[in-house]
Every structure is written in C-alpha cells, then in structure tokens.
Amino acid sequence: MPCEKMKExxxxxxxxxxxFTEIAKVKQHLKxxxxxxxxxxxxxxKPDLSALDKDEHSEEFWNEFDQTLYEKIRSREQGSKISRLxxxxxxxxxxxxxxxxxxxxxxASLILNGPKEEMRFPNPAxxxxxFNLSPVAQxxxxxxxxxxxxxxxxxxxxxxxxxxxxxxxxxNVDYRTESAVGLY
Amino acid sequence: MDKWDDTTTEGSKMEQVVLKTIPGGVEKSxxxxxxxxxxxxxxxxxxxxxxxxxxxxxxxxxxxxMLRKEEDAIDVSQEALVRAYQEERLFDEDFLIKAWLxxxxxNLCHNIMRSSRRKKxxxxxxxRDEEPKIEATDERIANxxxxxxxxxxxxxxxxxxxxxxxxxxYEDLSYKEIAETLKCKLGTVMSRLGRARQRLxxxxxxxx
Numbered sequence: 483m484p485c486e487k488m489k490e491x492x493x494x495x496x497x498x499x500x501x502f503t504e505i506a507k508v509k510q511h512l513k514x515x516x517x518x519x520x521x522x523x524x525x526x527x528k529p530d531l532s533a534l535d536k537d538e539h540s541e542e543f544w545n546e547f548d549q550t551l552y553e554k555i556r557s558r559e560q561g562s563k564i565s566r567l568x569x570x571x572x573x574x575x576x577x578x579x580x581x582x583x584x585x586x587x588x589x590a591s592l593i594l595n596g597p598k599e600e601m602r603f604p605n606p607a608x609x610x611x612x613f614n615l616s617p618v619a620q621x622x623x624x625x626x627x628x629x630x631x632x633x634x635x636x637x638x639x640x641x642x643x644x645x646x647x648x649x650x651x652x653x654n655v656d657y658r659t660e661s662a663v664g665l666y
Numbered sequence: 667m668d669k670w671d672d673t674t675t676e677g678s679k680m681e682q683v684v685l686k687t688i689p690g691g692v693e694k695s696x697x698x699x700x701x702x703x704x705x706x707x708x709x710x711x712x713x714x715x716x717x718x719x720x721x722x723x724x725x726x727x728x729x730x731x732m733l734r735k736e737e738d739a740i741d742v743s744q745e746a747l748v749r750a751y752q753e754e755r756l757f758d759e760d761f762l763i764k765a766w767l768x769x770x771x772x773n774l775c776h777n778i779m780r781s782s783r784r785k786k787x788x789x790x791x792x793x794r795d796e797e798p799k800i801e802a803t804d805e806r807i808a809n810x811x812x813x814x815x816x817x818x819x820x821x822x823x824x825x826x827x828x829x830x831x832x833x834x835x836y837e838d839l840s841y842k843e844i845a846e847t848l849k850c851k852l853g854t855v856m857s858r859l860g861r862a863r864q865r866l867x868x869x870x871x872x873x874x
Contacts, residue, residue: 526867531836533813
C-alpha cells in the first residue's frame with residue numbers, strides 16, 4: 483500500500499473503524515514504513531471525550547428550552563409572513579396586481595370622463611376680428627407681404643433666412659429685440 | 667390545544683403516537699432521519715417536533731462544549747432548530763438532516779467564537795470564568811478533574827480542530843457525515859482529524 487493511501491487509512495485504523503481486511507494491510511505497511519509509523523505515533527491514542535457529559539440538565543431546563551424554541555419559531559413565522567410579501571414571489575404578485583389595476587382602471591376612467599378639452603387660445607377670426615395689415619419695413623429691397631383676411635387668401639409666405647431683411651434700425655434701437663444696440 | 671404547546675413530555679408522547687404510523691416504529695426508542703422523512707409526508711409539524719426531541723440535546727451539548735457558555739449554547743442550538751423549521755428541503759429524500767443541523771450549529775458557534783475572541787482581545791476576560799455552572803454531586807466530582815483538563819486542552823485548540831474532534835469523538839459522527847457537515851472531502855477530514863489529534867495530545871501533555 484502506498485504511503486499516500488495510508489494517510490487516509492491511519493485515522494480509521496487508530497479509531498478501530500477499519501474493516502478487518504484493511505487492518506491487516508495497514509499493519510503490514512506500518513511494519514515496513516518508519517515514516518508512516520512516526521505519523522501514526524504522533525496522532526496518539528483515540529481521544530476519550532466520554533468525560534464530557536451527555537445530559538446534565540434537568541427536565542425543567544428542557545421544558546423551558548422547548549417553550550423558548552417554539553416561541554422563537556412562532557415569532558419568526560409571523561415575521562416571515564410580512565417579509566414574504568416583499569420577497570421575490572411576493573413582489574411578483576404585487577406587481578401583477580398593480581399592472582392589472584392599471585390596465586383596468588385607467589381605460590375605465592378615460593371612458594367615463596371622456597378626453598379632456600385641449601387648452602386653446604381664442605381664434606380672433608372666430609370672434610369676427612379682422613386684421614388689416616399694411617406692408618411694413620420699407621428698409622431694404624425686399625418687403626414682406628402679410629395678407630389680411632380681407633385682401634386675399636390666407637396663405638402667408640414666410641421668407642427664408644437668406645431673404646430675411648436686415649433689422650430696421652432707427653435711432654440706434656433694434657426693434658427686433660427692443661434693446662439698445664450699437665450702430666450697425 | 668395549541669400545536670406548539672407540545673413540550674418535552676407531550677412531545678415524546680406524541681412521537682410514540684405518530685410512530686405507530688411507521689412500520690416497526692413503536693419498538694424503536696429513537697426515530698431515525700429516514701423515519702422522520704416518511705413521517706413528514708403524513709404530518710410535517712409532528713415530524714418536526716420529533717426532530718426537535720431527537721436533536722436538541724446533541725446540538726445543545728455540541729454548542730456548549732464549543733462555546734463553554736450555556737446561554738450561547740441555548741441560543742445557537744435553538745437558532746439551528748428554528749432554521750431547520752424554515753428549511754423547505756428539510757424532509758426531502760436526499761436531504762442530510764444530521765449533517766445539515768451540525769453544520770448550521772458549528773457555523774453559528776464559529777461566528778460567536780470569532781466575535782467573542784474580538785471582545786476578549788479588548789476586555790481580556792477569561793472564558794474560564796463563564797464556565798457553565800453545574801451542580802457538584804459526588805458522582806461528578808470524580809470526573810471533574812479529567813473533564814476540566816480535557817476542556818482546557820480543547821480550549822487551546824483552534825476552532826476547526828475543536829469542532830472536528832467534538833463531531834467525531836463526542837457526537838460519534840462518521841467520517842462521511844463529518845465531510846458532509848464541514849463540506850469537505852473525506853481525505854481532508856482525515857488529515858484535519860490527524861492534525862487535531864496531534865494538537866490535542868500536545869495540549870494534554872502541556873496541561874499535565
């Protein structure tokens with residue numbers, strides 16, 4: 483038997499927990515191998531822990547032990563009922579319930595109340611107010627025609643950025659921004 | 667009657683009643699793990715009560731000799747049993763009840779020992795002073811000296827050595843059960859046991 487295998491057999495051998503056939507092999511090896519013999523000697527005799535008592539407490543002690551134990555279980559169970567709600571499974575149930583509520587209540591409330599009216603600014607044209615705008619900004623070559631509802635079809639044409647006229651500067655005031663600016 | 671009012675005497679009576687449902691169960695003084703599993707199929711609560719009756723003492727004494735403090739041992743063994751109650755796989759066919767219970771107890775003991783070692787460093791309090799108070803009767807006095815020496819020698823060992831020695835030579839767990847309990851290989855159990863025995867022998871010699 484190689485020494486490596488012996489290391490696993492030594493303790494059961496010393497504890498007398500080896501089968502009869504194995505004992506003979508170990509004994510044979512120990513006779514011939516001083517190294518393993520030394521290890522076996524260093525392990526010493528089987529420790530006798532029988533001096534440590536098995537039961538030195540009264541029945542009263544054990545009754546109290548049981549009572550406290552079952553109280554602990556009961557209180558832990560109550561706690562776990564609450565924590566179960568917040569567990570993965572519990573959260574799944576809660577989120578499903580929320581999703582169902584959302585899916586039912588939201589459409590139901592929309593149907594019952596109807597869509598809310600959009601906020602609109604009053605259209606002056608609807609109220610009979612008419613604009614009669616004359617062309618402005620006679621500064622450059624290009625002028626902008628704002629067609630009033632009276633004069634023509636309501637199709638205002640907006641100038642492109644290239645066509646956009648330079649700001650009208652009168653007495654160093656830019657009316658576009660209504661702030662004092664330097665001379666252009 | 668509340669099902670939890672099933673204390674030691676009541677519990678053992680109930681165990682006897684329940685054992686009638688298992689073939690050959692009444693003759694046996696102690697219910698085995700496999701019997702507990704088949705009992706759990708009929709009634710889980712009763713199976714758990716029987717489990718408590720079976721394991722409370724070994725777990726308590728294992729914790730007591732690990733920690734040397736009765737209150738801590740009560741807490742640890744009760745905590746292990748509470749966790750067992752909460753463990754859903756407890757009575758599954760392939761679940762190793764004994765190894766699992768000892769593993770939980772041993773780990774809890776290690777946690778307490780680690781934290782108390784930290785406190786000890788700060789306060790330098792001798793654990794010997796907090797030894798469980800046991801009534802000294804005539805019978806016990808004779809064993810006290812050996813027991814004291816043994817406990818002193820065990821206290822000198824590292825936690826892991828102490829727990830493996832208690833599991834093997836006090837609780838009589840098999841090597842395989844120890845491997846399951848400590849979640850290591852059989853070879854590791856042998857080498858750790860060997861090392862622990864060497865240290866214990868040395869420690870006992872020093873004590874003498």
